[in-house]
Amino acid sequence: MWLVLPVIGLLEHAGLKERARSLVAGLRGASTSRILLAYFAVRQITAALGLTSLGGHPQMVRPLIAPMAEGAAENRYGALPDKVRNRIRAHSAAVDNVALFFGEDIFIAIGSILLIKGFLDQNGIHVEPTDLAVWAIPTAICAFVIHCTRLFLLDRSLAAELEREKAEE
């Protein structure tokens, strides 16, 4: 996992994060909520198809997703206080985790399904990996609904927090 750092560092030095930010500035209607919602959907769906490596904190969240989510907020509200910036970053990291955990179990060859099958086999109970994958779908849908509702409300919550910060000054 650390092996990606030389190339990510090199690209950051060449302005990758700044480019990700200005790309968002050119998108009309981009907001922190919408960027994180889009990443959540892509991450969960690709993970469900077994493509778990299309993401990750060092290679996607730090150089691309977090700067885009921050950039969208900066477009709307100008410079961000550290507290708000850090909250956006934490949310960017969380999206990667939640979408991965509750997407990958729909793919039949993933480690957790193989572990369940192996363990139940040892105990004389035989289950089909496809059935296990199907029974991961209801929770995956709940995860999507719960986390996306929170992300949808994030824009409003960030706006309120910025108001409060301003009032305190």
Next chain:
Amino acid sequence: MITLEHVYWLSGLMMAGVAIVNATDKTNPRRINNTAFWGIYAITFLVGTHLPDLVNGFLVIGMVLFASVRGLGQGKRESATLEERNASANRWGNKLFIPALAIPLVTVAGTIIFKRISFNGSPVVDLKQVTVISLALATLIALSIGMAMLRPPVFAPIREARRLLDAVGWAAVLPQMLAALGALFAVAGVGTVVSGLAQRWIPLDNSVVVILTYTLGMAIFTMIMGNAFAAFPVMTAGIGLPLIVHRFGGDPTVMAAIGMLSGFCGTLMTPMAANFNIVPSALLELPDENAVIKVQIPTALLLLAANVLLMNLFVFPR
């Protein structure tokens, strides 16, 4: 055949480079600590598999000492200023995304292709570790594209890796150490104690209480161990199979699938799952190392409640 060992060598070489860059950085007041920390880490990658476990253990303790006695430092940021980065971003434009996006795309392509090709009848890479090996190859390809495009000094990538790794600091080795701790809990028999306590003190003659005990137990036990894979066998052998399946006639498929996902809710809430929760905080340079966990807790609790509900609805055939 390319195996995980080769990926370790590559990681070891990178860590050794990071240690050397640190050794020559006079702007870092603690450069000896940093050099020793990353140097020992490099040794564990390069020759760790050939060393006795006891020696590896002492190497890790050595790393902890260098990280805690006076701590690790950071050199002055030698990276470009904001103005330089903005100018460079304007100059290269969207081309900067090419090497970055090459990493995931080549990794995915590698996992698909390596499974289908073979050389003289044997696979080219160790198929059990195909994702990790593909990721390592993808980073090499992305790095080559980046170097050809940007034409930086030869040692620029290792200096930049140093900058990022020093930002992560001691959290870099936390995942392996906590995994070892989790394994230690398992060997010590924490699981049997937990399920024993549950069977003794919780009225397990009601199916709803049993389901609650199993799902919440998976989440809590995962939080202690840092890993749902460690919690699953213990909770399922202790409570899931004897009670949900055998006594109340529940469907083992539904129980196991939703039980494991209840464990994942626990993963979202624990610093023990360092690679998902603590390392990203360090990578994103957040002052509060638990910031990611705090954001995840509401989702984890709501989803755990959803899992309890789903299991109650579907585990018993009607």
